[in-house]
Amino acid sequence: MTDTPTDHPVIVWFRRDLRLSDNPALSEAVKTGKPVIAVYVMETDVARELGGASKWWLHHSLTKLSHALDAIGSKLILRRGKAGEILDDIINQSAADMVMWNRRYAGDARERDAAIKSTLKDRDLTVKSYRANLLSEPWSVETKSGGYYKVFTPYWRAAKDFIDVSDPIPAPTSVNHYGGGIKTDTLDDWTLLPTKPDWGEKLAPHWSIGPEGAHKALESFLDGPVENYADDRNRPDYEDGTSRLSPHLANGEISPREIWHACKDNEYTSRKFLTEIGWREFSYVLLFHHPDLASANYKDDFDKFPWESNQDALKAWQHGKTGYPFVDAGMRQLWQTGWQHNRVRMVTASFLIKHLLIDWREGEKWFHDTLVDADPASNAASWQWVAGSGADASPYFRIFNPFTQGEKFDPNGDYVRKYVPEIAKLPKKYIHRPWEAPQNVLDYAGVKLGKTYPKPIVEHKPARERALAAYKESRS
Template identity: 45%
Template sequence: MSLTLILWFRQDLRLHDNPALQAALADADRIIPIYIHDDSPAWAPGAASRWWLHHSLTALAEKLKQLGSRLIIRSGDSTQVLQQIIDETGANAVYCNRIYEPAQLKRDKQLHRQLKDHDITFSIYQGNLLREPDTVRNQSGQPYRVFTPFYKCYLREGWDNLTYNSPRQLPGVTTRIKSEKIADLALLPTIEWDSGLYNHWQPGEAGAWKQLRRFLRNDLADYHQARDIPSLQGTSRLSPHLHFGEISVRAILAELDRQGLRRQGEGFIRELIWRDFAHSVLFHFPHTTDKPFDERFNNFKWKQSKKLLQAWQQGRTGYPIIDAGMRELWHTGYMHNRVRMIVASFLTKNGMQHWKQGAEWFWDTLVDADLAANSMNWQWVAGCGVDAAPWFRIFNPVTQSQRFDKQGLYIRQWVPELASLPNKHIHEPWKAPEEVQKEAGCIIGKNYPEPILELKASREAALAAYKQRITGKS
């Protein structure tokens, strides 16, 4: 019996090391690549992610065309659309790679039952992580809640290193199968706020490999030190490519091995395993997208300040490192990892705003917005999540700035009104004497805002509130 197979692209927009594609090539006579744009689940892609998705789909469609195939684009409820395509084509199999967001996992289980009832094969492959979350448990058979033993488990037990090459050609797709245009999905913004994104990113599989090779060539050797300096491009900047599956994590490790960089890349590999940890937490504790992992925080009395939240979102808090990070985010769809921790701590600890407000803003503005990482990292900083981050850790934006942006290079890039201040005052511009402010052309309270809150008082208030919640004592 000839097999007509639907290859369902999701968060795996690549041809290299795509297990579902590899299985389809081995099993099927006809392969119909599809992408279904479904905005119905909770946490549908935000604005920056939609921008990236438009360009990533465009790159994938062009590559499929070069190999003799065609990407079929549809929109709507994915279960219904998938059934429509099956009815149109007579397909008797659907292959895809697994994604781990709770709504999609639930949908896939339902789909499996539904398709099985109609004698349609539904096969899901592991193409986006190093290991399946359910295969990584402690000696008691429980999922890990702390990263270090999770990391040691990976180093001890390893993972599947097999990768697959890109195909050189693909079966054609009949023109009788109708497709929407990518532009019809309306993923790009109607108001042109996205010009900065074009200057910083190349979405798509080719862009992912270009970025990986640049990182390995220029930055891996100094990764341990440079990754904490926001004025340097010391991180891999592969996170959006990994989220959209334009490159696999196994392919990255294979490239490290090919170039003999495995030992030099130990710190970077640790971050890749942290990514697996985030997906493991989401898989085992799906409620953490919206509710705290630590149940003691279920009824925690977060404050509500529209003024503070808006100042934070707009990069107008009066704290230069915070404002630099938030402006970098708005302009590029990205924020340096060290600065992400600082701005999150400021909002949730000093500002006592609910961590989910920050998570939702990042979700809408980050090109690498990933539900697993976003949820876990915001809760980690807020003190209500997994791992061993103590609830009393509060990042001081001034001392963090002085330590990791000593010359104020990052601040000067993203907060240009402070650019002429001397290093002595750029981290705390409100302390600069009046004559220094005038000489720099930046009057605090006029050209740049005064601090929206006081660090010491807000820190003490946060510690008191957290202590009461954690220990039950004032």
Template identity: 50%
Template sequence: MNAPAIVWFRNDLRVADNPALTAAARTDAPLVALYVLDDESPGEWSPGAAARWWLHHSLAALAESLAERGVQLTLRRGRAQYVFEQIVAEIGAGAVFWNKLYEPWAIRRDEEITAQLHDDGVETHCFHESLLFEPETLRTKQGESFRAFTPFWRACLAAPPPEAPLPAPTGLHAAPLPPHSDDLDAWRLLPQNPDWAVGMRKAWLVGETAARAEFADFARHHVVDYKAERDFMGRVGVSRLSPHLHFGELSPREVWRAISEPASIGGEAYLRELGWREFCHHLLIAHHDLPERPLDRTFERFPYRDDERALDAWRNGQTGYPLVDAAMRELWITGWMHNRARLVSASFLIKHLLIDWRKGERWFWDTLVDADLANNSANWQWVAGCGADAAPYFRIFNPALQGEKFDPDGAYVRRYVPELAELDAHYIHRPWTAPEDVLRAAGVRLGDTYPHPIVDHAEARDRALAAFEWMRGQASLREA
């Protein structure tokens, strides 16, 4: 009998279009499916609480899917290098198959494990599957990494198209004596007391089957209108696929194939968003300190404010700006936030409150079910104006105007800020401008049932621009 082969699942928690699983199955070796919960290697970027909730349910779904094919999912907790020392010795593995990750810590870890396994005479096979294009293969004419999205996306479209997705393998041969597995519940990935995941359970179905159903609905009913509808927060205009893509319950190649054939204006706009996801990973590969340091080093001198009260008001959705508060409450309740709302709420923290973008990045990391190191860090830097192809610093979103434009009837605010639900749409994004009798009729008492704005927009904008000019002045002095 062939020596057992280990399929190491990571952020590829599916059986269809899983190159590592397919390649291992083709060897006819008895398979051991393994997931390692390694909280040590990522350090401070170990998955946050919301992502751990998702991971629990995704692993349960994967275990069920593999069991239907006669294979047990083995769970082990600990530093991956040590886990492989133990499990290879236990089963006499001859090969390990896995799909590539792009986080800097994962690259270092995988290199160490590859060397360790080769020293033990174990073959390793690594595959590309979580992105459409390998980040290292896309370069400017000067052979450098891209710093602007549009030329990057042109390079993607000019490259050979992504390979066709693979069907789920059939006829898997499980190891006759699978190794001992940890109990998933014992990992305590779910909230204990209090149970803060009630809203997430209502908002999401997790796992490969759920991902496919979500994508099929989007592709059938919504992608054609995606470009026109994607910014409207109170409507069903976006795909909500980001957590499924992050955990690999759905392959980006499957999405690409289904959306690009046949192409539509909405489909092209959606593929461009997939391109932005690729761009974020391209940046992280090129700049390993992206989560911690601004790409534009000038911003290391930016005069951020240390204001815990304002930070707490932002986190808790109590800023007095209804759109910002709805966004932050949507995040807390569902573990997700509409993309337009992410832009507005992040801009508010950085530019209205002058709070360091890294504090917002950390909060999103802990509260988003789709928290992804590349996307999270690159997007926060983009909003802050210090990243690649960043929005100009002087672009400061007015939350009230954004609400009136992209939530015109107030549906989004009414859903997540119920204390304003009875307020007329004319005032719902600016309750501080409503006459007293209108507020009273809607049951709103500013400063009591709903807060006054914690900053004035015009004053905050002027303060942010002054801080930016001060930073530029400091940079000029230093250069002189």
């Protein structure tokens, strides 16, 4: 008796697409009628490991994906190692003749995928890849001269002719599961959760991980907050001023097409919010054309910049002890929740780069390790934007004032009081500038500058002048 085409299983290789809905690789695999082998590989031959916060999120997201697959009659296989070798092992065990995955765009990942695809095709296997986590491919939106856009506004204007806003693909309700015995690891084998210390416990209350949590967050955001998003997105003291969808997008628990589809009934109100989806797309264009975006200046004239090496200042910034309350609140929010408000990200990044003259790459590394929404494109592109070294970047000489930014966007000091409780009793007049408070006010608030709360590690005006002088020097 000879095998029929459907006797050979199809492998679906999950990556940053940890969902069942709007998952083209999974959908197309199910359509074949073949038995499906769903696999996630913790790759060991990567250029850059996931950060600690991302590993914590991944553990819980894979748990949700495993349960979702169980519910439709499938099973998630977990394996650690080199993806090519693991796929080869599963193919040899199962006689699979098809492999499907959704595309990724970081340089080393693209290279691995291309090598694996070539090797499998040489063995007469069918290999198919799909666009799942972007609205358009990074290479599809070209300028009239055939290049790529380096400025966001014209890019987004042109991209709207290329983005895919068709209806999302429904999640499969059942799967023809491959019943053969395929070896699998357990999540506990991978030790993704932090233990010494277990700072994951403090992150957990702030998030509902998985596709269900993603769609609930989107629904909640579109049920009201989106109406005032253009203004409220700048207010870190507003709990619902932003969608907080970024970690769900970064891990592929929801697709940008699902978000766009949910907004289509009120596209005018949602346009500013959807523009932020556009920024994410633009960041992937930059990453595609500059695979070293997280490690090399996009503009190489910044290679001459006279950065300073100051470990004490770097640690003060990382731990929220700079003496500038708005900056410190942001860095503590990051450590306590795995996330930082976007307005505050610009201010904290500017402070590190321009007030402290510390290389933007040090900040990018810290965010990569501590953000639950650490994204290879968005994180690097955003840090380069603030530094002035990136595409369509804010000019270097735009230096955020860390206390006037707080007074403008946290006018009552609620954000600072939440994350910097040691100065919470200061009146709003001084909450962003405690060094200006009279002694009797400090005494009443229980604040001892230099003891219970640090004095500013640098003075704003001299630091600004130093940054401008350094920039001028790098251009001479």
